[in-house]
Amino acid sequence: MVEARSLSALGSRALLYAILIAFAAFYLTPLIVVILNSFRSFQEITQTSVLGFPQQFRFDNWAQAWGSYCIAGICSGIKPYMWNSLMIAIPATLISTLLGAMNGYLLSLWRFKGANLIFGIITFGVFLPAQMKLVPWAITLRNLDLSNTVTGLILIHVVQGMSFTTLFCRNYYVNVPQDLIKAAKVDGAGFLQIFRRIILPLSPPILIVTVIWQFTGIWNEFLYGITFSEGSARPVTAALMALSANIAQAREYGIESASVLIAALPTLLVYLFGGKYFVRGLTAGAVK
Amino acid sequence: MSETAITMPGQARPARPVPRRSWLSEIPDLLTRIVAGVIATAAVGYVVGFTLWTVLISFTDSTLLPEYNFVGFKHYWQLLNSRIWQVAYLNLTIYGLGFILGATGVGLLLAILIDQKIRGENVLRTIYLYPMALSFVVTGTVWAWLLNPTIGVEQFVRGLGWTQFKFGWLVDRDLAIYCVVIAAIWQASGFAMALFLAGLRSLDGDLYKAAAIDGASPARMYLRIMVPAIWPIVVSVLVILLQTAIKTYDLVRALTAGGPGIATTLPTNVVYDYMFQRGLMGAGSAAAVMLLLSLLIVLLPYAIFQRLRRGKGGGHG
Amino acid sequence: LAQAPATAEPRLTVISQWSAGSEGAAMDAFGKMVTEKGVKWEHSPVSGFTTDMMNKLRADIIAGRPPAASQLKGPEIKAWSAIGATINLNDVVKATDYEKNISADLAKIHKPKGDWIALPLQIYRVNTLFASKKAMDKIGATELPKTWDEFNALSAKMAAAGITPVAHGGIGWADTMYFELALAGISADAYRKAIMELDDKSLRGPEVLAAFKQLRQLTKWMNPANAGQHWSVFLPALMKGEYGFLMMGGWASGVLKKGNFEEGKDFLCGATPNNTGKPVFDMNADGMIFWDTKNADLLAGQKATAQVAMSKEFAKAFTQINGSIPVRTDIDLSDAGFQDCQRDAAKNLSGAIAANQAIMSLGHNMAQTSPVTAALRDVLTEYVHNDKITPEEAQKRLADAADTVR
Amino acid sequence: MSALSVEGLRVRFGSVEVLKSVDLAIESGEFIVLVGPSGCGKSTLLNVIAGLEQATEGRIEIGGREVTGVPPKDRDIAMVFQTYALYPAMTVRGNITFGMECRGVAKAEQQAAVARVAKLLQIEHLLDRRPAQLSGGQRQRVAMGRALVRDPVLFLFDEPLSNLDAKLRVEMRMEIKRLHQRIGTTMVYVTHDQVEAMTLATRIAVMNGGHIQQFADPQTIYDEPANLFVARFMGSPPMNALPAKLVASGSEIAAMVGPDAATAVPLPNATAAMKGWVGREVVLGIRPECITLPDGKQDTRPGPSLPATVEMIEPTGAETMALIRVGQSEVMARMRPDARPAVGSTASFAIDTAKACLFDPKTESRIA
């Protein structure tokens, strides 16, 4: 009786791990495929399939993708574009996060009439499809005289990002006790002082979430990146596109794989190291 | 009271100046509040402004650039009657349901399995979560390779010796949409898993004990007690996935390019196609507005539900 | 953003989607020739799809600062020139013998309102047929099929020999292209009327129906597992003889060249089947439009660039790199830099012009503006991938689609 | 001097009137406790005094100065919150100095003030910790410290001890009492713990439904509650309220709590007002400690006695509570620790009627 029980427990335990590992394989396969392909030659891939172990590890895909693949006659690979993406993603991430935190603070802790309506509207922004906003943005950028500037792109990502960052931060701040604000008011702290000294230090969990979310989103974005940037100031997604299908060209699976890996590295690292905090903070903010 | 009662300090305390500061010192505070207000207004203005603008344009015959010759509901009727829009909507329904339910289901299953005090939890969680870091373009591209019968899994398995193996979903016009679903689930289910897991972890441990004493089997325990208990998280996940589903565009573009034929076209692809490929901004805007309207049909009940829930005073959460 | 001084050196800002590969290289060569003329060449490619480049262009036009020149082709030149001001190149063109040496149809596209505002850079023959030498050998065929009947006969033989006769992927534009090749090979006149002029009677006429039937025949010779794939995927298999034919624009020869495949040894190249008896040329010509600007340096750059683009040297250099054929019909292609396939196409072009059978490609946005093209494309691509649709039904849908966008 | 005066204060949130004409006049040095059931408006009153909520109507003076429109920080008040509201990201020191920092007090002065307060509250060793690293009692002390350092005219406490466990609550209560004795600042203290109210207050304001029901010193509140609400609210277990009929027996009057004369409880201290109620229904209020079971030995005080059935007894060690049935009513009696009447038996309980109260059954006001 006792033995049978423990046996079945052992069996279900094994099944548990089997399922978990099967799923792990499902999630890892594409990554492994891309990694392996990045070491295979064009001929090797096209003659067999994209799934395959390199006959011989070749690093020239990586070298080409990183430093010598030609895009518009500039044979510098995607290296310089990585830098561009950083120059766009980092400020846009930081600013949109900060403003989202500010908005969240304003909407949740300085309750005023219509705060919920404003929040609802801002949240609705999360659902607007990107295509719909492309032309309005072009007009807006023209009116602000920011066309084809990095500043313009940052502005776009900041404003669009605010929908998400506000959503996250507000939902997080609703759980901050109102008494804290009252105490600070009695202490004589002003709007900004309360934000800076009391609310911000409480925020790392949710700030990590918004930073990761925003950074990933902005880094991976390409529609706006291509449309509102120019020449060598293009983000890395634009460079990646240069590698993928063109009517008159065959696909360079190897180089494409290497480039995808290089371009995805920053966000992958962010998830690798920040994933734990991301999840923790997200639950704190999303449940509401 | 009158002037006579100006702060006479209490017995034991020394006289102190009236702590009234000049109105000037309030200015920086006022200013920051105004700035904060402006920022919030900008966020609102962006949503309202861009939406209204799109609605406006949807009633015009704008082509390559916005123009303001109004044509009423013409684009709406044409779209509703057009084959591609009907196909796209049907696809969105299949994809949306498949993706949302699939990702939620897989996420939930994984969360529950991981919750069983297993070894290597951190590693597994990271593996399940990492696809979130990738863009839909990359996801689409890589899955296009894998699912492609000529260079992907099919070819691979045949290469292993099983020469009759077939896996042609991607090129089957009835099944291709499920490839999109699979790729999307691959990307987002880890995210759902992580949220569910955190939710399960936040539950009162006594709940498990109570269920154990009641004699609930694990399946019953999770389905009847734990999942309903984290319902707010489930709803959040559903909403986040819904927003992803509605906005999905690059995935299809990279995975199937809407094909075979128009079999995997989604409304966002139609919006993009009309606005930019065909240069029919008016019709494209109408498509976008209809997409948003259908979103409202889903979201409004949710908002009302939220309001009711809060109104009933279910406490926190 | 600051106005450049009038005395500044000539400069050209240009956007295109040609960022890499042979097209990128051709663009670089173009740039070099322009630079030699003392013009500063500022090319910013918008890699990706054509629409992405167009979005960029649109944003720049909205911003009131379009590039001095941009890639644009077909009827889009007319459409886009309506929303952004262009410069008048009449003087520059008239100063040369350029106009006399190009196709009149092509010329018309580049001067939509009578004035030259754009210049074609290259021409691709869309109706190019590539045949696998190995597959041909296997069924004992030596020559490319001339007519659709011959094609069908050869294909039937190949199918019987276990070869997939048609290597076709099946992305929207490629499906559209197969239809137009079928129709153009049945009747170039019907194509002109039905597709280029959207004549309802022709659309509902017998030639179009015949084309749909031929297309259905073609789809039966395709591997259904190939839907949604880029054509280049099949090249290795085609060369190995697993496939028989590939119909694809001349750009495919550039890719074959890169893959070290040789014409005559690995593949045969020629025009797609043609029942009309006279040469047909289905044209895909990329052009460059010149946007108006106040900047003297850009104006000077535009003028110099236009001169380069019309020159014979450019025509040779550009097309040798990317496998297209020169716009000018007076170029000698005997030069070793050209492939036989290009020479054949060039000959084909002159013949077709003479026979008034040079037509514009629908699949490549040469025949119609994009809304029309897209509406037709939706019908065609669905037809290719859904064999439950009968040719009659498809013809009706196509004509109806034309009704809504005409 | 009046430390705080509130006149005709009304507060409305939307359509709900939370405070309905509240008047309070508090002398300097007093320790005022606000008690009342949850939701009666205690916190709201405190918040309005602090300037954290706006009054709809009425006038507030702090230290003799009208404060309408004066922001919280300039009202010369300090406030301690139920949740302590310590700034989680600051050290204890930071928490205490934050207010001074906001007011631009010099660093040296800040440090001196912190040192003084920390010494007073014996939290010197905690100054560099963060709130999360403190126990409940320590947090409470820090919250006090933050208030104390302001040296204000008026302290406001909103249930400062309700988050502590019973034992700590008793200790902190004493500490607050000592503190008040030492510094003598006026305090307004919200609680719904009766013992806290009774032991700390110089005067207690009992609130209910946005009104102040009674505002008096603890003894008066306890012995002469203004109405049944106050009577029942203060004291644990609460005052027993028995429906009774007032009868006259000679010059004395008695309350008949049962059907017959045997249940008549004589009321020796009857006032004239009470006499006017003879023959009518009243509610007799008797505190549990006034109903005892004489052990016949030491406790031999004479007085009326009442036969009652013992329904349940609860020995707590220090005393024994009994739930007894008198007529229709269940009544709590508080007995010596060793009293052990058998459950179900009928015993004769001694009733001390010196402090018995009578209430009008309709208006529930006390018949003075």
Add this chain to the structure above:
Amino acid sequence: MSALSVEGLRVRFGSVEVLKSVDLAIESGEFIVLVGPSGCGKSTLLNVIAGLEQATEGRIEIGGREVTGVPPKDRDIAMVFQTYALYPAMTVRGNITFGMECRGVAKAEQQAAVARVAKLLQIEHLLDRRPAQLSGGQRQRVAMGRALVRDPVLFLFDEPLSNLDAKLRVEMRMEIKRLHQRIGTTMVYVTHDQVEAMTLATRIAVMNGGHIQQFADPQTIYDEPANLFVARFMGSPPMNALPAKLVASGSEIAAMVGPDAATAVPLPNATAAMKGWVGREVVLGIRPECITLPDGKQDTRPGPSLPATVEMIEPTGAETMALIRVGQSEVMARMRPDARPAVGSTASFAIDTAKACLFDPKTESRIA
């Protein structure tokens, strides 16, 4: 019959031994209360009994049946949790029937059981609500209902009332007591509220540091605590513990709590064991209620008296507590409600030494 027997139970979590050889034998129908400071292992013991945690060593029998390896649902127990652990998404009815559902009880039978329990607990009108829509007391009742419906051999309660406010706690306590009297099932009840322990228990087990310090009926625990820990832990305010020196005066012995003979407290009930300590240091334990201030009128019991300085008084209405200084020690005295000795004055307090205890200052055990 023994309802529960625990023998030599040890529980170790990792390297920490949370329970160190616990023995308990409980008769059927008993109401056992486990008390002890936080972290002493009360919940762990309960969980092990319920089968929710594994014992490292030892043997448990429930209703005479060995239960090692038996899963919780088959142990014939029911448990009520501190947080109630109600299933949030189910209605009250669903919460109550869930266990039966899991055991496959027929629908009709389920409904009958719900009806019975709901009637018993007076929650019929709540059956279709969800836990979130219930007040604390109602939730508590539902949690009880869920346990009751099982009709088990043994009820386990883990601080079931600690989430309620004081007033409700008193009510629910009485309800639980009534319930036990009615259904008579054996109950093991964890709390750290002494009053609950004293009033509910037939026997109390006082735990500390993984050991049971004393297991006896409430009166014994209160009057004859096994050691200083138990003495201090039970009773609020706790027993006063004064360092004293035992002196003999004639045949009687007395405890000298101050420097001179005037502070000698005679101990009339001295046992032989106590006499052995004459001349040595002891700790004298006196409950606050044994130190009173005679008012010279009714309360005239004779007995020793002790002069002491009044340091603070706390009138709570029903009684007045005084903190007085006797020699070096601060001592709590519990006086009549109207006693009002002036703070700072010296008064002569009456001491009832009948229940005084002596403790060994080293081992802290009571000197029997």
